[in-house]
Amino acid sequence: MSEAKPLHEGLFNWPDPAAGLIGSRCLDCGEHAFPSQSSCRACSSQNTVLADLGSAGTLWTWTIQSFMPKAPYDTDETPETFTPYGVGYIELACGLKVESRLRENTPEQLNIGMPMKMELITVRQNEDGDELLTFQFCAAKESH
Amino acid sequence: MDVAIVGVGLHPFGRTASMSGLEQGAAAVRAALADAGTDFKAMQFAFGGSQDGGNADSLVNLLGLTGLQFTNVANGCATGGSSLNAAYSAIKSEQYDVGLVVGFDKHARGAFNPQPKDWGLEDWYGETGLMLTTQYFGMKIQRYMHDHGISRDTLIRVAEKAYRNGSLTPTAWRRTALSWEEIDNAPMVSEPLNKYMFCSPAEGGCALVVCRSDIAHRFHPRPIYLKTAVVRSRNYGSFEVFSPSQPPEVADSPTVTASTAAFELAGVGPSDIDVAQLQDTEVGAEIMHMAENGFCAHGDQERWLAEGATDINGKLPVNTDGGCLANGEPVGASGLRQVHEICVQLRGEAGERQVAGEPQVGYTHVYGAPGISGVNILTR
Numbered sequence A: 001m002s003e004a005k006p007l008h009e010g011l012f013n014w015p016d017p018a019a020g021l022i023g024s025r026c027l028d029c030g031e032h033a034f035p036s037q038s039s040c041r042a043c044s045s046q047n048t049v050l051a052d053l054g055s056a057g058t059l060w061t062w063t064i065q066s067f068m069p070k071a072p073y074d075t076d077e078t079p080e081t082f083t084p085y086g087v088g089y090i091e092l093a094c095g096l097k098v099e100s101r102l103r104e105n106t107p108e109q110l111n112i113g114m115p116m117k118m119e120l121i122t123v124r125q126n127e128d129g130d131e132l133l134t135f136q137f138c139a140a141k142e143s144h
Numbered sequence B: 001m002d003v004a005i006v007g008v009g010l011h012p013f014g015r016t017a018s019m020s021g022l023e024q025g026a027a028a029v030r031a032a033l034a035d036a037g038t039d040f041k042a043m044q045f046a047f048g049g050s051q052d053g054g055n056a057d058s059l060v061n062l063l064g065l066t067g068l069q070f071t072n073v074a075n076g077c078a079t080g081g082s083s084l085n086a087a088y089s090a091i092k093s094e095q096y097d098v099g100l101v102v103g104f105d106k107h108a109r110g111a112f113n114p115q116p117k118d119w120g121l122e123d124w125y126g127e128t129g130l131m132l133t134t135q136y137f138g139m140k141i142q143r144y145m146h147d148h149g150i151s152r153d154t155l156i157r158v159a160e161k162a163y164r165n166g167s168l169t170p171t172a173w174r175r176t177a178l179s180w181e182e183i184d185n186a187p188m189v190s191e192p193l194n195k196y197m198f199c200s201p202a203e204g205g206c207a208l209v210v211c212r213s214d215i216a217h218r219f220h221p222r223p224i225y226l227k228t229a230v231v232r233s234r235n236y237g238s239f240e241v242f243s244p245s246q247p248p249e250v251a252d253s254p255t256v257t258a259s260t261a262a263f264e265l266a267g268v269g270p271s272d273i274d275v276a277q278l279q280d281t282e283v284g285a286e287i288m289h290m291a292e293n294g295f296c297a298h299g300d301q302e303r304w305l306a307e308g309a310t311d312i313n314g315k316l317p318v319n320t321d322g323g324c325l326a327n328g329e330p331v332g333a334s335g336l337r338q339v340h341e342i343c344v345q346l347r348g349e350a351g352e353r354q355v356a357g358e359p360q361v362g363y364t365h366v367y368g369a370p371g372i373s374g375v376n377i378l379t380r
C-alpha cells in the first residue's frame, strides 16, 4: 500500500502540515534555526528546543532555477520534463529567513516583500510507490 | 621584518589538455623562480593548495626532493589567500628568509558539483534542488539591487569591462571583448544573472617567491612589498551560500571584517589604493565587493560603473586582467592570480592593460564558500 510521507523527517509537521516548518529555538539567546539544531549558531549553547516556525511569511529574496540541476538533485524529472522552479528566502514571523523552493517560476510572479505560504510537493516516488514530500512556498494570494 | 614578493609566475588560465593540474602548478613555480633569478633548491618552505588537482606537496616530484617544509593548504576559494597569509607569517616572524607560495587546479567542465554532507547538510537539501551556488549568487544580488537601487545595466557594464580587460591580457582565458547586446541577450542562468555574468571553473597555476625585505634586491630589482595578508571567516548573520536558514539580522560579511583589518594593519585607507582586484565570481559579487571593501558607499556602484570609474583608466581600476570572469576560476590558483596581477601592475609590466601614473598601492580581495575572505595590500 503506497502512501505519502516526508522525504526527510523533522523539516515540517506531519501528518498535520498546517502547523508548518519545524526549527529550533535557543533557550539561552532566543535565536531560531532551521532545520532544528542541537547547538546554537549564535551563542554556542546546547540548550535548544524544537519550535514550530509556522507556514506563512514574506519573500525576502528570490531567483529562478532555469535548468535541471545535476546530482545530488533527485526527482522523477527528466531534462525533457523539467520545469523551472523559483528559489527564495521566506522571512517568517520569528524573523528567521528560510530557504525554499517556490511554486512561482517567472520574474513577473515574484516580488520582494510579497506574502507567501507553505505547501507540500512530491519530490519523487520511492521503490514502494510512496510519494516523498518536501515543503515549498507559493504566493499567499493567487495572482490573477 | 617586512615581506617582499620577488618572483611571480603564472601558467595561463583556461584549458591545457596536455598538462595535469600538478604540471601546471610546476610550470608556474618555474616561472616564478626564473622571475626571481633563483632556483627551487633555495626555497626554505612552501605553502600550496589545489582543490581538484592533487596534493600540492607532490610538486616536489617535479621540482626536486630538497627536504623543504611543504605545507598543503585547503581553504576553498581562499586557498591562495591562506597560503600567502601563512608565508607572510613565516617571513614576518623571521622563521624563514625565502620561500614559495603556489596554487593550481584542474576542474571538470561545467559547474562545481558540491555534495551536502561535505557542507554539514543533509541529503534532502541537495535532492530537492537547493545545492547550487548559482542560486545563492542570484539571490544575493537580487536583494542587493532591491536595497541599494542597482540596475541591470550595471550588471552588464561589469561583464563588459571584464571581457574588455581580458582581451588585453595575454594569459587570460576569455580574450574576446563582448558587446552590450551579446551580454544582454545571453541565456539566463539564475535570475538576474545570465551566462556571461558568471565565471566558469577552469585550469591554471600561479606561484610567488616571497622573502625578507632586506634581501629582496638580491632576487629582483623591483620588489613588491606585502604590507598585510588577512583571512577572515563568516560571523553569525552573514548571508552565505548553502544556508537553509538565515538569522533575522544581516551581519557584515567576512569581506568587511577582512578588509577593515587589512586597512588597519597596513596603515592605509581605501582612497590610497591605486589598483584593485576584487572577487568577481559573478558580476554581482564585484559590485557588492566594491562597497564591502570600503571603496564606495552601497548604491554608488551605479554611478561608478556608468562613469567608468573601475575601468583601467578610471579612478580605481578593478580587475585589470579581466578577473575571474575572463580568467575562469581554478580554485587553488585564483587568489594568487589576483596578487600576480597587482605585482605586474605595480612593477609597470602590464603592457596594454597597464594602469597609468605608476600605481603605488594595490589591493586584492578573494571571497568564497562557505563565507571566507582574504585581503592583501601591496606596495612598490
Ligand SMILES: [Zn+2]
Pocket (backbone or CB within 6 Å): A026, A027, A028, A029, A030, A031, A040, A041, A042, A043, A044, A045
Ligand atoms: Zn543561542
